[in-house]
Amino acid sequence: MTIRDERRRQILAVVLDLLREGGTASVTTARIAARARCSKETLYSWFGDRDGIFRALVEAQSAQLNAMMTRELAAHADCTTTMVRAGAALLDLLTGEASLAINRSAMADGSGELGALLLQHGRGRTAPQIKALIGTLQEEGRIGEGEATEIFQTFYGLLVGDRQIRALLGDKSGRPRPGEFEELSRKAFERLQKIFPVKVNEMA
Amino acid sequence: MTIRDERRRQILAVVLDLLREGGTASVTTARIAARARCSKETLYSWFGDRDGIFRALVEAQSAQLNAMMTRELAAHADCTTTMVRAGAALLDLLTGEASLAINRSAMADGSGELGALLLQHGRGRTAPQIKALIGTLQEEGRIGEGEATEIFQTFYGLLVGDRQIRALLGDKSGRPRPGEFEELSRKAFERLQKIFPVKVNEMA
DNA sequence: TTTTATCCGTACCATATGGTACGCCTCTCC
DNA sequence: GGAGAGGCGTACCATATGGTACGGATAAAA
Numbered sequence: 001m002t003i004r005d006e007r008r009r010q011i012l013a014v015v016l017d018l019l020r021e022g023g024t025a026s027v028t029t030a031r032i033a034a035r036a037r038c039s040k041e042t043l044y045s046w047f048g049d050r051d052g053i054f055r056a057l058v059e060a061q062s063a064q065l066n067a068m069m070t071r072e073l074a075a076h077a078d079c080t081t082t083m084v085r086a087g088a089a090l091l092d093l094l095t096g097e098a099s100l101a102i103n104r105s106a107m108a109d110g111s112g113e114l115g116a117l118l119l120q121h122g123r124g125r126t127a128p129q130i131k132a133l134i135g136t137l138q139e140e141g142r143i144g145e146g147e148a149t150e151i152f153q154t155f156y157g158l159l160v161g162d163r164q165i166r167a168l169l170g171d172k173s174g175r176p177r178p179g180e181f182e183e184l185s186r187k188a189f190e191r192l193q194k195i196f197p198v199k200v201n202e203m204a
Numbered sequence: 205m206t207i208r209d210e211r212r213r214q215i216l217a218v219v220l221d222l223l224r225e226g227g228t229a230s231v232t233t234a235r236i237a238a239r240a241r242c243s244k245e246t247l248y249s250w251f252g253d254r255d256g257i258f259r260a261l262v263e264a265q266s267a268q269l270n271a272m273m274t275r276e277l278a279a280h281a282d283c284t285t286t287m288v289r290a291g292a293a294l295l296d297l298l299t300g301e302a303s304l305a306i307n308r309s310a311m312a313d314g315s316g317e318l319g320a321l322l323l324q325h326g327r328g329r330t331a332p333q334i335k336a337l338i339g340t341l342q343e344e345g346r347i348g349e350g351e352a353t354e355i356f357q358t359f360y361g362l363l364v365g366d367r368q369i370r371a372l373l374g375d376k377s378g379r380p381r382p383g384e385f386e387e388l389s390r391k392a393f394e395r396l397q398k399i400f401p402v403k404v405n406e407m408a
Numbered sequence: 409t410t411t412t413a414t415c416c417g418t419a420c421c422a423t424a425t426g427g428t429a430c431g432c433c434t435c436t437c438c
Numbered sequence: 439g440g441a442g443a444g445g446c447g448t449a450c451c452a453t454a455t456g457g458t459a460c461g462g463a464t465a466a467a468a
Contacts, residue, residue, distance in 0.1 A: 023313065042444085154395070165368060219420095
């Protein structure tokens with residue numbers, strides 16, 4: 001079975017490449033088949049129809065990214081460090097070409113199905129983990145009172161700003177360099193602490 | 205001449221409607237012509253080709269939104285009030301159906317031309333105005349030291365958070381209700397002041 | 409009134425794409 | 439070794455779309 005999964009992976013990798021190169025319009029079944037060296041019949045047999053290919057790509061990519069975020073969120077003992085590194089990973093991910101390409105195609109999908117899928121598999125899985133981490137940070141006196149959802153939204157805003165939107169629109173000038181993600185995430189966290197400060201009597 | 209401009213406006217309104225209803229794919233020259241009651245020949249004569257229609261729409265919409273932001277930014281004497289109201293208008297605009305539809309099509313455009321156009325005509329015009337306002341706020345001791353670009357980005361993040369992205373992906377649950385924009389903008393500004401506080405000796 | 413330009417409605421064309429069918433090859437299983 | 443299944447490559451079809459051409463109506467200009 002694993003050989004088949006690997007083949008499937010290859011095909012979806014080709015789809016992602018095509019998506020990155022020329023957007024949704026350049027992803028045609030004929031092109032996928034040609035570049036992946038498979039027949040169109042196989043494509044339709046495995047994925048149903050063209051939309052099924054996109055759905056499969058979104059799911060596969062989401063699963064991969066979730067795995068990455070889960071790893072990042074579980075690896076470090078120090079809560080603050082974990083949060084900063086998770087933020088850095090998230091920012092790296094969100095401004096990466098793969099994520100941009102998939103988000104673009106999900107947004108362009110008229111039915112809204114792809115967008116819903118991305119929200120569900122992507123943010124729907126990662127956000128709760130970060131919120132749980134926020135709860136821990138509050139217990140340890142690193143972050144003050146506040147609803148986890150709001151704190152998460154605020155952290156997201158401080159971290160990402162308008163970078164994702166600008167990147168989605170094709171502005172390549174603003175993307176941080178590889179080494180900067182951690183620095184930016186640290187800064188966002190410090191600012192988050194200024195907005196949700198720990199009260200003195202809570203620190204006891 | 206103004207009769208012709210009005211006709212042009214009508215046609216672009218139809219295009220925007222089609223865009224909102226079914227995304228880029230549903231905008232076909234035949235459909236535009238049918239709903240706008242004009243001939244395809246007129247479409248091509250006025251806009252060159254299909255891409256030209258999109259370009260015209262982006263420019264027209266950007267101009268309109270810029271006019272709105274300029275109005276909002278110039279109307280009030282009190283700097284803080286101006287900033288808060290401008291933020292509210294910006295948030296309202298960015299999460300509105302028209303802006304979402306246009307941004308989606310710009311992002312989906314494989315050539316990146318539309319995205320560049322949107323950045324140039326949209327953010328490229330509004331951001332400097334807000335930055336100027338930030339300068340004034342600093343002079344009046346409402347906001348502390350910091351580079352205008354960074355302060356703007358931070359304000360944007362605090363204001364918008366992940367609302368725009370979620371809306372672009374089709375999540376309708378998170379959109380603020382009409383009355384909430386001003387409240388949210390006020391909160392974002394207060395938080396901005398916590399991050400860029402005015403030093404005591406600057407207040408003299 | 410005649411002329412001219414504009415624009416609508418429709419028909420038309422070439423092309424590209426989603427989706428299907430079929431022949432042949434390869435690889436596995438008996 | 440034979441048989442069956444799965445998959446590749448190619449050809450094929452219906453359809454939709456961007457773009458063009460043309461006749462006729464309308465309205466302004468002469």
